[in-house]
Amino acid sequence: MRRFLERWTPPPMLGMFALFxxxxxxxxxxxxxxxxxxxxxxxxxxxxxxxxxxxxxLPAFGHGAFFGVGGYLLGMSQKWWTGGLALPLLIGVVGxxxxxxxxxxxxxxxxxxxxxxxxxxxxxxxxxxxFVLDTWTGGEDGLTGIxxxxxxxxxxxxNIPFYYFVYAFFVVSTxxxxxxxxxxxxxxxxxxxxSETRARALGYDTPRYKWVVFTLTGAFAGLAGGLASLAxxxxxxxxxxxxxxxxVVLMCLIGGGFASFYGPVLGVAVFLxxxxxxxxxxxHWMLLYGLLFMGVILFMPEGILGLIQRVRRPTTFHxxxxxxxxxxxxxPAAPPAPEQSGPR
Amino acid sequence: xxxxxELVTQLLNGVVLGLLYALIALGxxxxxxxxxxxxxxxxxxxxxxxxLALSLQPYVGWWxxxxxxxxxxxxxGLLLEFGVRRTYGKDPLFGLLFTFGAxxxxxxxIRIIWGPRGYTISAPAFVAGRFExxxxxxxxxxxxxATLAILLLAFVWGFLEKTPYGAIIKAGAHxxxxxxxxxxxxxxxRNLVFxxxxxxxxxxxxxxxxxxxxxxxxxxxxxxxxxxxxxxGGIGSFWGAVIGGLLLGTVxxxxxxxxxxxxxxxxxLLMTVILLWRPRGLMGQKSALEL
Numbered sequence: 001m002r003r004f005l006e007r008w009t010p011p012p013m014l015g016m017f018a019l020f021x022x023x024x025x026x027x028x029x030x031x032x033x034x035x036x037x038x039x040x041x042x043x044x045x046x047x048x049x050x051x052x053x054x055x056x057x058l059p060a061f062g063h064g065a066f067f068g069v070g071g072y073l074l075g076m077s078q079k080w081w082t083g084g085l086a087l088p089l090l091i092g093v094v095g096x097x098x099x100x101x102x103x104x105x106x107x108x109x110x111x112x113x114x115x116x117x118x119x120x121x122x123x124x125x126x127x128x129x130x131f132v133l134d135t136w137t138g139g140e141d142g143l144t145g146i147x148x149x150x151x152x153x154x155x156x157x158x159n160i161p162f163y164y165f166v167y168a169f170f171v172v173s174t175x176x177x178x179x180x181x182x183x184x185x186x187x188x189x190x191x192x193x194x195s196e197t198r199a200r201a202l203g204y205d206t207p208r209y210k211w212v213v214f215t216l217t218g219a220f221a222g223l224a225g226g227l228a229s230l231a232x233x234x235x236x237x238x239x240x241x242x243x244x245x246x247x248v249v250l251m252c253l254i255g256g257g258f259a260s261f262y263g264p265v266l267g268v269a270v271f272l273x274x275x276x277x278x279x280x281x282x283x284h285w286m287l288l289y290g291l292l293f294m295g296v297i298l299f300m301p302e303g304i305l306g307l308i309q310r311v312r313r314p315t316t317f318h319x320x321x322x323x324x325x326x327x328x329x330x331x332p333a334a335p336p337a338p339e340q341s342g343p344r
Numbered sequence: 345x346x347x348x349x350e351l352v353t354q355l356l357n358g359v360v361l362g363l364l365y366a367l368i369a370l371g372x373x374x375x376x377x378x379x380x381x382x383x384x385x386x387x388x389x390x391x392x393x394x395x396l397a398l399s400l401q402p403y404v405g406w407w408x409x410x411x412x413x414x415x416x417x418x419x420x421g422l423l424l425e426f427g428v429r430r431t432y433g434k435d436p437l438f439g440l441l442f443t444f445g446a447x448x449x450x451x452x453x454i455r456i457i458w459g460p461r462g463y464t465i466s467a468p469a470f471v472a473g474r475f476e477x478x479x480x481x482x483x484x485x486x487x488x489x490a491t492l493a494i495l496l497l498a499f500v501w502g503f504l505e506k507t508p509y510g511a512i513i514k515a516g517a518h519x520x521x522x523x524x525x526x527x528x529x530x531x532x533x534r535n536l537v538f539x540x541x542x543x544x545x546x547x548x549x550x551x552x553x554x555x556x557x558x559x560x561x562x563x564x565x566x567x568x569x570x571x572x573x574x575x576x577g578g579i580g581s582f583w584g585a586v587i588g589g590l591l592l593g594t595v596x597x598x599x600x601x602x603x604x605x606x607x608x609x610x611x612x613l614l615m616t617v618i619l620l621w622r623p624r625g626l627m628g629q630k631s632a633l634e635l
Contacts, residue, residue, distance in 0.1 A: 059437035106619055113382050113436045114579060118619075120382075121571045125612045132606055242564045243451075246384075246444045253441065284456055290449025297442040298430055 007182070008175055012262060017171055024163050033159040034231070035276065039269050040163075040170040041227045046251045046264035047177050048220025053249065054257040054264075055181055056213050057193030059116045060107075062123020064245035066218050069126055070096040070225025071235035075143040076136055085149045085230075092226035093219050099126070100218020101211070108210040111196065120245070127240040142236035146229050156230070166227055173220060180216070181261060189213055247271070254296055256303025263305045270304070349479050354597045360486045362593020363493035364552055368566055369573035369585045370500055371544030377580040378517045378537045381428065381439040385447040386570065387563030389542050392450060393417045393549025394558045395458050398465060406468035414546035421542025425535050432534075447563070454560045462559035489551050496547060501582055503540075513537055517580065569596075572615050578628025587626060 009017070020040060027036045045067055052058050074092035082088055107118045130137045137143055148156035156162045180186055191199040192206050200206050229235040238244055251257075255267025274292070278285035300307055368390060375383045396413035397406075404412060424446055431438040466472070467485035475482045504510035516523045516530055524530050548566070556562060573592055577584025592611055599610040618626065 053437075057435070059435065059440065061440065106616070109623065113376065113380055113440070116382055116436065116440055117376075117571060117575060117579075121568075121575055121612075121615065124568050124571070125609070128608045128612070132609055242568065243448065246441065249437070249441060250444075253437075284452050287449050287452035287456070290445045290447070290452065293445030293448065294427060294442055297438050297445065298427060301431075301434070301438055 008179070010178075013174060013178065016174075016262065016265065020167060020170065024160055028160075032276075033163060035272060037159065037163050037166050037231055038228075039265075039272055040166045041224050041231060042248070042251065042268040042272065043265045044170055044173045044227070045221055045224035046248050046255075046257070046268050047174060047261075048217045048224070049248050050252045050257040050261075050264045051177065051180065051189070051220075052213050052217045053252050055186065055193060056189040056210060058111070058210065058213070059113075059249075060119040060214070060217075061116045061249060062119040062121070062126075062245050063217065063221055063248055065123035065126035065240045066096050066100055066221035067225040067228070067248070068130065068235070068237060068240035069099055070222030071229030072130065072137055072143060072225075073222070074226040074229050075146045075235040078146060079143070085147075085151065089223075089226050092229075093222045096222025096225065097215055097219040100221070101215040104211045104214035104218075108207045108214060120242070123240070123245050124242055127237060127242070130237045130240065137235070137237075140237075142234045143229075144234035146233050146235065148230050148233070162231065166231070169223060169227060173223065177220070178261065185209070185212075250293055250296075253301070253303055256305030256307070256309075259302055259306035259309050263303055266304055349481075350601065351598075352480055353482065354601050355594060356482060356597075357486070357600075358594035358597020359590060360490045360493075360593070361597060362590035363490050363497070364548060364555075364589075365569045365573050365593055366586045366589025367493050367496055367544060367548045369570040369577070369589055370497065370582070371541040371548070372567070372570050373574050373577075373579065373585055374500075374513075374537055374544070375541040376574065378513055379428075379432065379439070379534055380436055381431075382436070382443070383538075383541065384440055384443040385424065385450060386443075386542070386545050387565075387567030388447045388450045388454070389417050389421065389545040389563070390549040390552075390566045391454060391558065391560065391563035392420070393546030394465070394553035394562070395454055395549075396546070397550040397553060398458075398463060398558065410547070410550050413550050414543040417546030417549070418539040418543030422535060422539040424542070425538040428538065429531065429534065451560050451563065458558075458560075460560060462557055464557045465553040467554040485554055489555065492551055496544070497586060500544070504582060509533075509536075569611065572611055574625075576615055576618050576625055578622075578625030580629065581625075581627035584625055584627030 005014075020036070023036045024033060027033045045063075049060075049063050052060050052063075070092040073095040074088040077091045078084065078088040082091065103119070103122045106122070107115055110118055131139050134140075148162060150156055151161075151165060154161040154165075156165055188199065188204055188209055191202070191204070192209060196206050225235075225239075228239075239247070251267040251271045252264045253267065254270055255265065256263035257267065275285070275289070278288050282288065296303075302310065368386070372383060372386045375381055375386075393413050396416050397409035400409040400412055424443070427446075428439055428442055431442055467483075467488075471484040471488045473484055475484055475487065504513065512523065512528055512533055516528075516533060520530055549563075552566070556566075569592060573585055573588040575588075576592065577586075577588030592614065595614050596607040596611050599607040603610065622628070
């Protein structure tokens with residue numbers, strides 16, 4: 001039993017689940033139940049995305065598009081096709097996964113900035129599509145009128161039952177992702193991050209691994225996007241825009257997605273709470289936001305958890321950066337977590 | 345069926361647009377090729393060029409603004425590079441995110457200074473109105489835009505191909521260690537390239553403003569085609585950017601006749617087809633950025 005728990009839900013994860021389980025006791029007092037839900041939704045997205053960024057080391061920059069696609073697919077199928085809740089959610093997840101699979105075919109043979117550039121271009125394509133197909137998507141106004149309906153007799157219209165609805169997905173996704181990164185597959189993608197050339201030399205078909213990771217992140221983005229559209233009773237285009245597609249990357253980075261499996265969750269919480277704080281302080285919160293990001297990149301690129309790790313365990317000589325420099329890799333894509341290859 | 349005059353007009357529009365795209369893309373690619381950095385703030389610097397010209401114009405006239413606004417943007421780029429340089433040699437993501445933050449902040453600065461509303465900019469007086477060439481009527485300003493774009497492209501080509509600085513830049517992009525070993529101050533060169541690339545964004549912003557009108561988000565709309573141009577043309581190729589820009593411009597101009605609202609998607613279709621045919625873009629060389 002104990003080993004089972006260790007493998008499926010290690011203590012930090014149990015702690016996180018317990019925290020989110022109890023959060024609705026505190027949040028309504030502050031008037032922020034919705035914020036808790038939002039944090040879990042984005043955490044699903046960011047945890048999934050970190051499979052690509054933190055574990056495989058691929059700087060994809062257009063994932064906001066998949067978040068949006070999930071929401072629109074759910075909305076469209078609920079309104080005009082299948083109706084209900086479970087089936088649209090499934091369509092949102094599978095449909096987004098397919099979109100990511102197709103985009104993945106084009107991008108997996110690239111790396112570094114070329115990879116980033118292509119993912120940006122394709123991401124923006126989906127954003128444009130929303131406006132071109134506005135008879136189905138609602139264009140600027142968004143696709144409104146999405147219904148949360150009810151599950152097992154609980155009407156999800158109320159925020160507390162909906163919180164636990166999202167919580168269930170959050171728990172399942174987190175455990176699923178933990179199993180993925182702990183699997184042999186997870187080992188291979190970490191190896192790709194360290195040195196794709198070497199991973200290939202060991203006989204791994206690295207483009208195929210990258211493609212699978214890309215597709216998987218699409219599925220989690222679709223799930224999160226679907227849940228977000230339920231949360232907001234509508235699907236909207238703005239998370240897909242060029243300016244917001246970077247949000248999930250920053251969330252992963254701020255929390256320390258390179259250093260820890262849980263980094264993205266912390267990052268999401270910090271990001272969304274700061275947004276609340278900034279937007280109550282000033283109308284020009286985007287300025288503060290932009291400056292904050294620049295500061296994080298300059299002074300704390302390893303994120304909060306990475307910083308804690310570095311303070312607790314100073315860099316050893318045999319870090320991966322040195323190993324990479326010695327191997328004469330074309331691009332110095334040094335992982336900022338110095339003492340290990342990927343997040344634990 | 346569209347008439348011949350309309351067809352020619354759209355074709356000309358496409359060429360003008362294409363030259364402008366090439367100009368934006370080239371500034372972007374100069375930085376991309378030399379520093380392996382995706383400069384996310386390129387679009388907002390483009391917008392800033394337009395806004396600066398808007399404010400300078402009453403004092404120094406159109407030509408004065410055309411010279412001073414890009415200079416201002418270039419100086420800003422110079423300052424930005426002092427932050428960016430801390431990300432060299434790290435994961436390419438950091439440079440991207442740093443300039444992403446800069447783009448957010450600068451867009452908000454534009455909102456603070458010039459307000460969230462849009463401005464329609466009228467073309468300078470000496471090129472107001474239209475040419476009449478028999479069956480064809482064409483805006484004089486667009487012809488000026490095309491001329492200026494060609495001149496600037498020629499200037500950049502000359503700079504890259506015919507001066508020692510251009511040789512250093514290209515060599516530095518190819519093998520920075522070797523260039524350093526030859527005793528060349530690579531840091532200063534990168535600083536210069538960054539300023540030059542951002543100044544080109546500023547110049548494009550000034551001359552595009554009367555065509556596109558100014559609003560705080562105009563930058564994002566301007567860089568997207570530039571991204572596509574770079575992907576189509578291939579990273580690091582001057583002629584790739586020019587051909588890619590012209591191709592994209594004409595295709596989107598012509599598709600305006602057939603599917604007016606879908607011309608952006610047609611651009612993507614073009615990009616996808618080219619990527620399927622030549623995964624590195626039209627003129628792209630094999631580089632360290634792929635498998």
